Amino acid sequence: MIQKHYFTTFQNHSQSLVKKKFIFVNMKIENITCIGAGYVGGPTMAVIALKCPEIKVTVVDLNKERIDLWNDEDLSKLPIYEPGLADIVKQTRGKNLFFSTEIDKSIKQSEMIFISVNTPTKTYGEGKGQASDLKFIELCARQIAKSAESDKIVVEKSTLPVRTAEVITKILKSSKKGLNFEILSNPEFLAEGTAITDLLYADRVLIGGDSTQNGQKSIKALVDIYKNWISDEKILTTNVWSSELSKLVANAFLAQRVSSINSISALCEKSGADIDEVAKAIGMDSRIGSKFLKSSVGFGGSCFQKDILNLVYISKSLGLTEVSEYWHQVIKMNDYQKNRFSSIIIKSLFNTVSDKKITLLGWSFKKDTNDTRESAAIYIADKLIENKALVSIYDPKVSEKQIYNDINYLKTRSSSDNKKHLNVHKNVYDACENSHAIAILTEWDEFTKLDWGKIFSTVVSPAKVFDGRNLLDNQKLEKIGFEVFSIGK
Numbered sequence: 001m002i003q004k005h006y007f008t009t010f011q012n013h014s015q016s017l018v019k020k021k022f023i024f025v026n027m028k029i030e031n032i033t034c035i036g037a038g039y040v041g042g043p044t045m046a047v048i049a050l051k052c053p054e055i056k057v058t059v060v061d062l063n064k065e066r067i068d069l070w071n072d073e074d075l076s077k078l079p080i081y082e083p084g085l086a087d088i089v090k091q092t093r094g095k096n097l098f099f100s101t102e103i104d105k106s107i108k109q110s111e112m113i114f115i116s117v118n119t120p121t122k123t124y125g126e127g128k129g130q131a132s133d134l135k136f137i138e139l140c141a142r143q144i145a146k147s148a149e150s151d152k153i154v155v156e157k158s159t160l161p162v163r164t165a166e167v168i169t170k171i172l173k174s175s176k177k178g179l180n181f182e183i184l185s186n187p188e189f190l191a192e193g194t195a196i197t198d199l200l201y202a203d204r205v206l207i208g209g210d211s212t213q214n215g216q217k218s219i220k221a222l223v224d225i226y227k228n229w230i231s232d233e234k235i236l237t238t239n240v241w242s243s244e245l246s247k248l249v250a251n252a253f254l255a256q257r258v259s260s261i262n263s264i265s266a267l268c269e270k271s272g273a274d275i276d277e278v279a280k281a282i283g284m285d286s287r288i289g290s291k292f293l294k295s296s297v298g299f300g301g302s303c304f305q306k307d308i309l310n311l312v313y314i315s316k317s318l319g320l321t322e323v324s325e326y327w328h329q330v331i332k333m334n335d336y337q338k339n340r341f342s343s344i345i346i347k348s349l350f351n352t353v354s355d356k357k358i359t360l361l362g363w364s365f366k367k368d369t370n371d372t373r374e375s376a377a378i379y380i381a382d383k384l385i386e387n388k389a390l391v392s393i394y395d396p397k398v399s400e401k402q403i404y405n406d407i408n409y410l411k412t413r414s415s416s417d418n419k420k421h422l423n424v425h426k427n428v429y430d431a432c433e434n435s436h437a438i439a440i441l442t443e444w445d446e447f448t449k450l451d452w453g454k455i456f457s458t459v460v461s462p463a464k465v466f467d468g469r470n471l472l473d474n475q476k477l478e479k480i481g482f483e484v485f486s487i488g489k
């Protein structure tokens with residue numbers, strides 16, 4: 001009944017106020033728009049569409065190529081690789097999940113709008129290298145202000161500096177259309193590679209909103225969506241600022257654990273202790289816990305570095321120098337670990353890798369994703385190429401085009417120079433043939449199942465493996481004849 005009434009009034013100009021204010025009276029969400037069809041927007045909205053079949057979910061993006069791939073009949077072409085994602089898209093796309101470039105139209109039709117656009121580190125001007133670049137967020141707010149013809153609930157899904165909601169509110173209010181906009185913070189805690197499981201079985205859903213009546217009603221509207229599959233006790237509601245800050249802090253704490261264990265890996269290598277044994281011993285202490293204690297070549301991904309840098313910047317801006325320096329050290333330790341790994345390769349190849357073929361297995365920043373942003377592999381390849389190595393790469397999910405984009409993006413040398421020193425292979429055995437060293441940079445399961453005996457027969461002696469993920473069975477490799485270096489061993 002209510003729905004019918006709504007659509008009748010939609011047509012009726014004289015009753016347009018009813019429609020404009022409808023959302024804060026009935027709080028029934030029937031149409032959602034998500035701006036940003038990326039690693040968060042795509043999977044998150046696919047799961048909402050799956051769990052809320054009565055809601056029409058439209059994911060919009062400026063990037064037409066990306067939207068076309070989301071709409072491609074061939075599900076293997078989805079722009080994002082995540083286990084389980086294609087199956088959900090298959091069940092929902094064209095029913096209540098849509099991908100489109102018609103941003104204005106979708107905003108107009110929706111009661112709730114998620115902003116899920118990228119918030120990279122600024123590369124220019126004030127705050128360069130640390131602050132979040134909020135230009136995409138600002139653009140979204142301006143677009144909502146311009147297109148909206150009725151009240152909206154605007155949900156911050158992107159990770160944002162604390163108090164960004166204030167900026168969004170100011171922009172929305174400047175539209176002077178007499179509309180109501182409520183801003184909620186609902187940061188996303190999914191991890192790439194396990195995004196679908198994380199979304200379906202979230203540890204918690206965090207929703208921050210205002211204490212006003214409309215604020216509380218808006219929170220309830222979003223809670224009601226999540227309640228379709230998340231239990232009440234896992235849905236945490238807070239004020240907006242706590243919610244915004246919690247996301248940055250969560251990433252900082254996770255990355256801090258990685259940097260902590262990586263710092264100890266260097267100590268293990270010098271002292272004869274074994275990092276996996278140390279991690280196990282400390283992780284069994286229930287106060288510490290066992291997760292995120294796997295030593296590696298360094299963390300990557302689009303979030304950890306940028307979110308910590310943002311925290312560093314915010315703390316510094318607020319005059320909290322010690323706090324800022326404390327968190328900055330997490331990034332410095334990560335850079336040290338990446339650098340240390342490439343130096344170990346170079347040193348062990350008799351201090352020169354010039355014209356030597358070095359094979360890197362894995363390019364994505366972790367397994368089960370095709371995301372390469374801030375992947376340690378990029379920096380290791382770059383340093384090896386600087387030392388004139390011939391770098392050969394195999395990754396099961398990352399395209400050749402992406403790999404060249406990543407290395408060219410660093411601008412260390414010209415793209416034609418990169419082309420001379422970097423080769424991407426589709427076959428892992430071809431990638432390893434005639435190598436002076438093989439480095440494992442991503443923990444893809446398939447690397448544990450390779451025929452290492454076959455690889456040994458094709459590489460240059462002494463055959464060397466550098467395991468940047470402590471993935472392989474060292475004893476087995478040594479038995480075959482490889483010299484093996486593992487982090488923290």
Ligand SMILES: NC(=O)c1ccc[n+]([C@@H]2O[C@H](COP(=O)([O-])OP(=O)(O)OC[C@H]3O[C@@H](n4cnc5c(N)ncnc54)[C@H](O)[C@@H]3O)[C@@H](O)[C@H]2O)c1
Nearest residue numbers: 036037038039040061062063117118119136139158159188
């Ligand atoms: N990737 C993760 O694992 C992860 C996890 C949690 C939170 N986050 C946060 O979520 C946000 C999005 O991250 P992502 O990895 O999905 O980014 P992404 O780069 O994969 O996707 C962002 C998309 O937004 C689009 N976009 C930018 N401005 C736009 C505009 N004005 N209108 C329409 N589309 C626009 C871009 O074209 C792009 O496709 C970031 O703030 C990130 O920190 C990411």
